[in-house]
Amino acid sequence: MSIERTGIAISPGFSVGNALLINQAKTVVERRKIKSSEIVKEVNKFQSAVEVSKNEIRRMKLNIDNEYKIEHIEILDFNILILEDEILATEIIELITKKQINAEWALNEVLTNKSKEFAFVKDLYMQERLADFYYIAERITKNLRGLNQNFIQIKNNTILVAHDLSPIDALKYCKNGKVNGILTDLGGTTSHTAIIARSLGIPTIMSMIDISTLIKPGQKIYVDGYKGKVKWKVNKVEKDELDILKKDYLSFQKDLFKFSKLSGETKDKKTISIKANIEISSEVRMASKYGAEGIGMYRTEFLFTNNEIFPSLDEQFNDYASLFDENLFDEVTIRTLDIGGDKIQDYTHLENNPALGLRGIRYSLANPATFKTQLNAILKVVEKKNKKIRILLPMISNLIELDKSIKTIKEVQDSYDIDPNLISIGVVIETPSAVLLIKEICDSVDFVSIGTNDLIQYTIAADRTNETLEDIISHYQPSVLRMLKLIKENVPKGTYISICGEMANDVNCLPLFVAMGVRELSMNYYSIPKIKKVIHDLSLKDCENIFNQCLELSTPKDIKDELYNLIKNKLPIYGSL
Amino acid sequence: MKRKIKVSNKLGLHARASSKLVNITNQFESEIKISKENLEIDAKSILGILSLAASKGTEIEINITGNDEEYAMKKITELFDSKFGEDS
Numbered sequence: 015m016s017i018e019r020t021g022i023a024i025s026p027g028f029s030v031g032n033a034l035l036i037n038q039a040k041t042v043v044e045r046r047k048i049k050s051s052e053i054v055k056e057v058n059k060f061q062s063a064v065e066v067s068k069n070e071i072r073r074m075k076l077n078i079d080n081e082y083k084i085e086h087i088e089i090l091d092f093n094i095l096i097l098e099d100e101i102l103a104t105e106i107i108e109l110i111t112k113k114q115i116n117a118e119w120a121l122n123e124v125l126t127n128k129s130k131e132f133a134f135v136k137d138l139y140m141q142e143r144l145a146d147f148y149y150i151a152e153r154i155t156k157n158l159r160g161l162n163q164n165f166i167q168i169k170n171n172t173i174l175v176a177h178d179l180s181p182i183d184a185l186k187y188c189k190n191g192k193v194n195g196i197l198t199d200l201g202g203t204t205s206h207t208a209i210i211a212r213s214l215g216i217p218t219i220m221s222m223i224d225i226s227t228l229i230k231p232g233q234k235i236y237v238d239g240y241k242g243k244v245k246w247k248v249n250k251v252e253k254d255e256l257d258i259l260k261k262d263y264l265s266f267q268k269d270l271f272k273f274s275k276l277s278g279e280t281k282d283k284k285t286i287s288i289k290a291n292i293e294i295s296s297e298v299r300m301a302s303k304y305g306a307e308g309i310g311m312y313r314t315e316f317l318f319t320n321n322e323i324f325p326s327l328d329e330q331f332n333d334y335a336s337l338f339d340e341n342l343f344d345e346v347t348i349r350t351l352d353i354g355g356d357k358i359q360d361y362t363h364l365e366n367n368p369a370l371g372l373r374g375i376r377y378s379l380a381n382p383a384t385f386k387t388q389l390n391a392i393l394k395v396v397e398k399k400n401k402k403i404r405i406l407l408p409m410i411s412n413l414i415e416l417d418k419s420i421k422t423i424k425e426v427q428d429s430y431d432i433d434p435n436l437i438s439i440g441v442v443i444e445t446p447s448a449v450l451l452i453k454e455i456c457d458s459v460d461f462v463s464i465g466t467n468d469l470i471q472y473t474i475a476a477d478r479t480n481e482t483l484e485d486i487i488s489h490y491q492p493s494v495l496r497m498l499k500l501i502k503e504n505v506p507k508g509t510y511i512s513i514c515g516e517m518a519n520d521v522n523c524l525p526l527f528v529a530m531g532v533r534e535l536s537m538n539y540y541s542i543p544k545i546k547k548v549i550h551d552l553s554l555k556d557c558e559n560i561f562n563q564c565l566e567l568s569t570p571k572d573i574k575d576e577l578y579n580l581i582k583n584k585l586p587i588y589g590s591l
Numbered sequence: 592m593k594r595k596i597k598v599s600n601k602l603g604l605h606a607r608a609s610s611k612l613v614n615i616t617n618q619f620e621s622e623i624k625i626s627k628e629n630l631e632i633d634a635k636s637i638l639g640i641l642s643l644a645a646s647k648g649t650e651i652e653i654n655i656t657g658n659d660e661e662y663a664m665k666k667i668t669e670l671f672d673s674k675f676g677e678d679s
Contacts, residue, residue: 096637099637100635102636
């Protein structure tokens with residue numbers, strides 16, 4: 015009998031592949047079967063790594079010389095005791111021997127189980143000791159690798175299975191095109207890993223609770239990223255059914271390509287420009303293929319966080335210039351660095367609450383050299399390529415930041431010989447504060463782009479990476495609609511409004527944006543065809559009516575149903591896909 | 592031999608107290624077990640002791656079997672009686 019599990023469909027597509035299990039606390043651990051002849055070697059490897067770790071801590075002890083010397087030494091002694099613990103060592107060695115798995119995984123598994131035991135302990139003091147277990151595991155793992163550099167090899171047709179996956183790791187593993195599916199226990203729709211998976215077109219399902227413990231390494235898995243379903247251990251009959259399903263999906267994809275050629279025009283000839291959000295410059299080709307009329311937002315974070323050090327002016331210049339390769343687009347939008355929030359990486363300093371911390375424009379203004387290098391690279395591309403670039407400023411929450419940012423741009427711009435018409439400046443409206451200041455903001459810039467992901471997160475005060483809040487953090491919340499209404503009513507007439515969050519690719523929400531009079535929708539390229547298809551069947555009048563009706567409703571479900579009723583007949587065959 | 596003891600130091604069998612206890616238990620040959628309610632652990636393992644999560648006021652039972660059991664019990668009792676040296 016086959017086994018089926020369901021999660022949240024994150025990135026559409028249908029694929030078949032073999033499971034690669036990876037575990038990621040801070041370092042990534044692979045689960046690997048070892049041969050019986052390798053057991054002794056693996057156990058020795060583990061024991062040496064423990065010894066090395068112990069010696070490291072002992073050396074640390076010798077070097078401590080401060081006013082907390084006694085306390086610090088006690089903490090280190092506690093860590094040494096964990097390393098010397100017979101029970102722990104025995105359990106790990108047993109796991110290596112009996113299950114024939116690699117030392118790294120065995121260590122990780124045993125320590126994870128131990129920390130679960132402690133998680134029930136109510137005593138806070140005890141709970142805090144959990145951190146020590148993680149550090150110890152990290153240390154031994156590092157030393158295991160030091161003894162035997164064993165990097166994970168990605169084979170063709172790999173389905174990544176993980177408890178959790180960071181955006182950076184997702185990018186790292188998926189860049190060679192060998193991964194054709196991602197399954198994780200945690201994670202939600204608007205996490206950056208989800209955005210990456212969609213941008214790379216990898217069928218992905220998240221919030222699968224315990225999938226990483228159910229699937230065995232190498233297991234052949236069917237991933238239905240449209241419906242959020244996973245199947246394995248299928249029999250002959252089921253396999254045939256799945257093959258038919260795969261064909262259906264392929265013909266659906268063909269239709270989408272037909273729709274991609276359409277223009278973004280409503281029944282009553284209102285034109286909305288349909289553009290793509292991209293994460294990596296090379297995505298311009300995919301964007302163009304799916305019918306994008308421009309790049310509505312190039313998020314530059316991955317260019318920055320992909321390396322140990324920030325990219326130089328030249329590196330950035332080459333990257334931004336490549337957006338115009340093959341002359342696919344005449345105009346692109348580059349969002350300046352939006353580092354922070356869930357995108358923060360270890361080399362940036364840690365904050366208690368990064369989503370509310372030094373991120374976006376705040377980071378850029380606090381690090382003027384970084385900001386100016388990025389602006390120089392952008393403006394140099396405009397000068398050399400003679401193409402139009404829109405600069406989009408993230409996380410503006412007050413007018414002083416806006417003023418400073420514009421001044422900095424103008425200052426950098428002075429050293430280039432550029433036709434001023436080739437540069438425009440926009441602001442991402444993603445804080446409630448920016449919504450309240452929308453009128454003043456619009457007076458100073460050329461356009462605004464509503465970043466719905468963060469606007470929702472900050473409006474509802476719910477962390478968008480917390481999968482237990484998935485229901486609360488819906489873009490169908492009445493408060494989100496009120497935000498849109500506030501924007502609609504307060505922007506100066508003729509303002510160029512774009513939508514650049516995930517909400518832009520939800521067909522149900524399309525009537526809301528038509529009613530708001532937005533001029534542009536920017537989304538993951540794979541959503542462009544269906545949006546283009548639906549927009550042709552809408553009229554401004556219908557959209558305005560439904561916007562007003564939705565404003566009367568009080569629950570996300572009612573609002574979603576109301577919108578879906580209008581849309582469902584416009585996408586007859588594939589319904590909610 | 593068995594003996595019931597109440598954990599009376601302020602923080603209970605936390606990291607520091609557990610470390611001290613393990614350092615003592617490991618000096619003896621005898622098998623040393625500690626139990627709390629239905630849970631019995633090896634008192635020579637820091638993990639075992641931590642998993643007891645014995646806070647102040649918890650009653651535990653110490654069970655020692657072996658050649659040096661009497662001396663071991665004496666040393667362990669002294670440690671508990673001294674409140675692990677933390678309240679002094």
